[in-house]
Amino acid sequence: VGLRDDDPEAAAAGYAAAVARARALSPVFGVHLSGKPHLDAVLGDTLRSTLQRIVPAASLVLALVLWMAFRRPRGVLVPLVSMLAALLWTFALGARLGYSLNLVTVMVPPLVLTLAFAYCMHVVSEHYTLARERSISARASAAGALAATQVPLLITGITTLAGFLALTLSTIPAIAEFGVLSSLGVLASMVAALVLCPSLLAVLPAPRTLASGAPEQRLPRFASHLSDFDFHHRKAIIATSLVVLALAAAAASRIEIGMNYGATFHPDSAIRRDFHLLNEKLAGANPFALTVRASAHESFREPEALRRLSDLQAWLESQPEVGGTVSAADYVRVLHRAFEGDDPAAFAIPGSRRLVHQLLLFGGSDDLDLLLDPSAREATVFVRSHSQESAEIAALASRVEAHLADPAHGLEGHVGGSLVAASRTIEAISHGQLRSLLAATAVIFIVLSAMFTSLRMGVVALLPNVLIVLIYLGVLGLAGIPLGPTTSLIGCIALGIAVDDTVHYFARFNADAKKAVRKMPATKSALRAVIRPVSFTSLGLCLGFLTLTFSEIQTQVQFGGLAALALAAAWLVDVTLTPALACSVRIVTLWDVLGLDLGQDPTGQIPLFQDLSLREARVVALMGERRVSPAGTQLFKAVDPLDTLIVVTGGELSMYVEEWGQRVRVARLGRGDVVGHGELFAGPVHLDVETDGPVRMLLFTTATLEGLRRRYPRIGAKIYRNLNRVQSRSMNTLLEWLSAER
Numbered sequence: 001v002g003l004r005d006d007d008p009e010a011a012a013a014g015y016a017a018a019v020a021r022a023r024a025l026s027p028v029f030g031v032h033l034s035g036k037p038h039l040d041a042v043l044g045d046t047l048r049s050t051l052q053r054i055v056p057a058a059s060l061v062l063a064l065v066l067w068m069a070f071r072r073p074r075g076v077l078v079p080l081v082s083m084l085a086a087l088l089w090t091f092a093l094g095a096r097l098g099y100s101l102n103l104v105t106v107m108v109p110p111l112v113l114t115l116a117f118a119y120c121m122h123v124v125s126e127h128y129t130l131a132r133e134r135s136i137s138a139r140a141s142a143a144g145a146l147a148a149t150q151v152p153l154l155i156t157g158i159t160t161l162a163g164f165l166a167l168t169l170s171t172i173p174a175i176a177e178f179g180v181l182s183s184l185g186v187l188a189s190m191v192a193a194l195v196l197c198p199s200l201l202a203v204l205p206a207p208r209t210l211a212s213g214a215p216e217q218r219l220p221r222f223a224s225h226l227s228d229f230d231f232h233h234r235k236a237i238i239a240t241s242l243v244v245l246a247l248a249a250a251a252a253s254r255i256e257i258g259m260n261y262g263a264t265f266h267p268d269s270a271i272r273r274d275f276h277l278l279n280e281k282l283a284g285a286n287p288f289a290l291t292v293r294a295s296a297h298e299s300f301r302e303p304e305a306l307r308r309l310s311d312l313q314a315w316l317e318s319q320p321e322v323g324g325t326v327s328a329a330d331y332v333r334v335l336h337r338a339f340e341g342d343d344p345a346a347f348a349i350p351g352s353r354r355l356v357h358q359l360l361l362f363g364g365s366d367d368l369d370l371l372l373d374p375s376a377r378e379a380t381v382f383v384r385s386h387s388q389e390s391a392e393i394a395a396l397a398s399r400v401e402a403h404l405a406d407p408a409h410g411l412e413g414h415v416g417g418s419l420v421a422a423s424r425t426i427e428a429i430s431h432g433q434l435r436s437l438l439a440a441t442a443v444i445f446i447v448l449s450a451m452f453t454s455l456r457m458g459v460v461a462l463l464p465n466v467l468i469v470l471i472y473l474g475v476l477g478l479a480g481i482p483l484g485p486t487t488s489l490i491g492c493i494a495l496g497i498a499v500d501d502t503v504h505y506f507a508r509f510n511a512d513a514k515k516a517v518r519k520m521p522a523t524k525s526a527l528r529a530v531i532r533p534v535s536f537t538s539l540g541l542c543l544g545f546l547t548l549t550f551s552e553i554q555t556q557v558q559f560g561g562l563a564a565l566a567l568a569a570a571w572l573v574d575v576t577l578t579p580a581l582a583c584s585v586r587i588v589t590l591w592d593v594l595g596l597d598l599g600q601d602p603t604g605q606i607p608l609f610q611d612l613s614l615r616e617a618r619v620v621a622l623m624g625e626r627r628v629s630p631a632g633t634q635l636f637k638a639v640d641p642l643d644t645l646i647v648v649t650g651g652e653l654s655m656y657v658e659e660w661g662q663r664v665r666v667a668r669l670g671r672g673d674v675v676g677h678g679e680l681f682a683g684p685v686h687l688d689v690e691t692d693g694p695v696r697m698l699l700f701t702t703a704t705l706e707g708l709r710r711r712y713p714r715i716g717a718k719i720y721r722n723l724n725r726v727q728s729r730s731m732n733t734l735l736e737w738l739s740a741e742r
Contacts, residue, residue, distance in 0.1 A: 050551045051106060057547040058110050059084065062117050065540035069121070069532065070128060078200045079120035082192040086116040089188040094181050104174040104486065105181055107559065111493060112185035114544045115160070118500055118537045119193030122149045125533040127201050142202035150194055152507045157190040159447050159503070160496035163440035167492065178489070186496075223531035226575060227524040234580035241577045245467050248474030255477045258391030259484040259555075269552065284323030284384030286393065288417035290316075290400060292379045300376045301357055306332055306349045308410050309379055315403060321387040321396045328360075328372040328379050335359040390423040391482075397423070437491045441466065444499055460581050461506055464573045465498045472566040486559045490566055497541065498570040501534045502578055509582040523583045527575065538571035598649055599671065606672040607729075608647050608722050616715050623708050625699040635675070635689040644699050645723075646675040651695030656688040668692070674726045 059080065066076040090112050099105065126145035130136065136144070164186060167179025230237065275285050292309065299305045310329040316322050333347050336359060340346035350356055360368070371380050387393055397415040404413045444465070449458025469491050476483060509526035545567070548560025602617050603609045609617040624647075629635065635646065635653065648671055655666045655675070666687065669675065675689055709716030 046552050048101070050553060050556065051101065051109060054547055054551065055087070055109050055113070057550065058113050058544045061543045061547055062113065062540045065536055065543060066117075066121075066124075068539075069536040070124065074201070074204050075124055075128070078197055078204070079117060079124055081200065082120045082197040083113050083116040083189075085196055086185065086188040086192040087112045089191070090181060090185040093184050093188075097180070099177050099181060104178045104489070106556070107486065107489065108178065108181045108185060110544055110548060111182060112189060114541045115185060115497070116189035116192050117540050117544065118497065119153055119157070119189050120197045121537045121540070122153065122504060122533045123193055123197050124201065125536075127198075129529070138204055139202045142198045145201070146194065146198045149504075152504045153190065153193060155447070155507070156500040156503045157186055159444045159499045161186045162443035162447060163492050163496040166437075166439040166443060219531045219535060220528040223528040223575075224524055226531075227527040227579060230527070230576055230579040231520050231523045231583055234584055237576055237580040238584070241463075241467055241573075245463075245470055248467070248470035251474035251477040252470055253477065255473060256391065256480070256482045257484075258389050258394075258482045280386075284386040286385040286387065286419050288383050288385065288393070288397070288415060288419040290381040290383055290413055290415050292381060292404070292411050292413035294377050294379075294411065297375045297377050300328060300372055300379045301360060302353055303349050303351055303356055306356065309381070310349060312403075312409065312411060313381060316381070316383055316400070319396060319399070321385050321392050322383055323386040324384045325381055326371070327381040328368065331363060331368055331371065332356060332359055335363040385419070389482075390484075393419060393423040437469070437488075437495070440492050440495060441469075444495065448499075448503075461502055463581065464502050464577050465495055465570075467577065468498045468566060468570045468573055469495050471569050472562065475562070475565065481558070481562075484555065486555045487562060490559065490563050493563060494566040494570060497567065498574070501530070501537070501570065501574040504534070505530050505574065505578050506582055509579070520583070523579050526582070527579055531575065534571065534574060538567055538574075541567045602649070606647065606649065607726055608672075608674055608719065610722050610725070611718055612715065616712075616718075619712060619715060620708065620719060621698055623700075623704055627697055627699055629691050629695050629697065631691055631693045633691045633695075635691065644676055644701055645705070646689075647698040647700070648673045648675070649696045649698060652692045653695055654690055654692055656690070658688075663688070674723075674730075 062083065063076050063080055066079055069075065087109060090108070094108075123145050126148050127141050130141040130144045130148075131138070161183055164179050164182040168176050168183065290312075292312065294300060294305055300309065306329045309327055310333075313325040313327055313329065316325050329349060332349055336350055336355075337343060337347040339359065350359070360372075371382075373379075385393060385396065387396070397420045400415050401413075403409065404411060441462070445458050445462050448461040449455050472491060472494055473483075475481075476487065481487060505526060508529050509522055512522040512525045512529075542564040545560045545563040548556045548563075551557055551560070598617060598621060599605065602621075603612050603614060606617075609620065612620070648669055650671055652668060652670045653675070654668050656663050657666050658664075705716070705719070708719065
């Protein structure tokens with residue numbers, strides 16, 4: 001049955017009417033329907049029904065995970081409302097842009113839900129942590145949660161957005177639309193997590209402390225043991241990861257690109273049974289068309305041209321993917337035999353041009369009009385292929401066009417039809433996705449390098465995420481699963497989501513390392529802080545994608561299962577390899593650098609930084625605590641014990657001593673001066689120190705200086721030498737003052 005209407009709904013109605021008429025005319029025969037237009041129509045209906053089931057199912061699953069994580073109604077409702085708002089915003093914008101659902105964009109709803117879930121999980125988890133540890137109001141804990149998570153969330157949002165924006169460069173409309181809708185989903189998820197979620201938390205009553213033994217109490221204990229393992233076995237973890245990376249890359253090289261048309265629907269579905277039955281009984285259920293053009297009008301009314309057309313059919317039928325062909329030459333042979341009394345010997349192209357004209361005239365019909373145009377210059381050959389693989393059909397089409405390009409055959413033409421177009425599109429999509437994945441990786445590398453102010457740190461931070469993608473691709477290669485339109489998207493999705501947890505851990509470790517100085521406590525505190533949101537986020541993402549396994553479309557089932565597998569691997573990598581890498585390198589983020597103001601020529605104007613390079617001075621400054629104190633602030637009193645070294649980087653302060661009941665200014669200090677070095681090394685000195693105006697300063701404790709000496713011995717040696725010089729000059733200044741007083 002052929003329909004001229006290109007509208008899928010009209011085509012579906014037309015095929016349904018044809019089936020109904022066939023059944024009415026032949027009630028004793030079975031009627032089976034297949035073909036790509038019919039498959040596309042059924043696929044559209046199935047996508048809509050699947051979406052109506054998947055979104056509520058995914059929302060319910062994520063709500064259950066939220067309850068497991070927080071055990072409070074607000075811990076479920078606030079993220080759930082934010083997630084659904086993000087989904088609504090995404091589809092409202094998509095509808096405004098005129099996008100519709102297809103086999104690729106139908107993946108957007110679960111993707112947006114899981115992204116918004118992941119972002120909101122970090123905010124709500126930090127909210128509960130602050131409320132529990134500090135016993136503060138809901139408004140204050142919501143503000144604190146936002147302050148603690150906004151930078152990592154912005155970075156992860158930017159990196160995820162970069163990954164999906166790379167897809168918009170695709171020449172395939174479905175992939176480009178997926179990239180646009182996914183990018184809108186990322187932006188909507190960020191707004192929901194950074195604006196809507198904290199606002200809802202702030203207006204609700206302060207949360208109560210969770211009972212001991214709840215998951216959020218058990219997970220930190222597990223994180224403590226795991227951090228010990230990660231720290232003490234970091235070299236073995238990194239080495240093992242590199243070996244896995246190499247093995248996964250080798251397995252990924254075995255991936256085949258393509259799609260199996262016969263495996264789109266469930267094995268027990270009627271449409272799949274009809275497809276296989278017709279594919280077997282009719283020598284192929286996958287048709288496509290070959291348009292052949294001769295050199296002049298009326299050419300295909302000539303016996304010689306029809307014989308060349310017949311030779312082309314014989315060559316086509318010799319191809320392993322072809323089950324049969326039909327052309328105008330077949331009509332002429334059948335008519336010739338019929339007019340010759342059904343003589344088998346007459347089943348051939350007549351030698352007379354006049355006879356051919358007469359046969360085509362008497363045998364004219366609508367079917368013949370589909371095979372031969374009125375001018376008889378163009379003829380169509382309908383080809384039935386029993387191949388179900390898009391790669392095989394695309395290869396067949398290329399061989400046919402190469403055959404026609406040979407002038408020896410005397411024919412020109414091209415291959416057409418929705419089947420060939422779809423097969424070539426799938427090939428282009430899959431190859432394009434690999435390029436998009438590489439582009440997304442490059443963009444994320446640039447963002448991470450900028451964030452950590454180092455190309456080396458960009459590589460280190462990217463390594464866990466590249467490992468996850470290669471593990472996924474390696475599984476495809478080992479399992480023999482082809483890389484098709486849907487499976488090729490998982491790499492970008494896994495990369496975009498996995499970088500979220502990596503950035504959160506590195507950011508937390510960086511903050512804790514500056515406070516703890518030593519790496520072991522920082523590793524433990526950072527992993528304890530992120531283990532709950534990372535674990536429950538991963539659980540929710542895996543279960544959310546697993547809801548796709550209940551779809552009637554096998555590509556979605558495959559997508560859901562493989563995405564869950566990739567994200568489970570991402571969790572394992574993020575709690576083992578990421579901490580091992582973090583405690584093996586020095587982390588300095590862009591936010592640290594932007595927030596660092598040492599003024600002009602710090603190595604020349606600040607004696608403590610003498611003979612240091614600007615980079616070394618920044619390293620020292622970033623290991624200390626940066627503080628700004630307003631005018632009139634008493635930094636310490638003479639009676640206070642002091643274990644802090646203060647370096648003035650801007651402003652002025654005064655030192656006072658009590659003498660005969662009066663407060664006497666000993667010295668006025670400014671940029672580059674050091675306070676507390678004597679007390680730090682030689683014991684207490686009875687001096688009061690106050691700021692004369694706003695003062696910027698760096699504070700170093702004995703633990704900080706010792707940590708600097710261990711981690712950067714050369715820099716530490718220069719700092720201790722400069723401290724000796726500062727101490728010597730200060731002693732000389734004090735002796736001169738005492739002499740003048742006498």
